[in-house]
Amino acid sequence: MLTDIEIKKAKPKDKAYKLSDAGGLYLEITPSGGKLWRIAYRFIGKQKTLYLSNYPTITLKPEPS
DSSP states (O other): OOOHHHHHHOOOOSSOEEEEOSTTEEEEEOTTSOEEEEEEEEETTEEEEEEEEETTTSOSSOOOO
């Protein structure tokens, strides 16, 4: 499982790479430094990827009540 500290420490590389969480959810780190939440799933036997939002718009920390 990903932690907020791991995400904050993630640095861009020459190519985009993934930091996996669970259940197909992952954070893609782009060469320009963007951090994008994506989820991988299968639909009718084909691999699909859905973009959810960017980090820190959606974080791992719950909002205070």
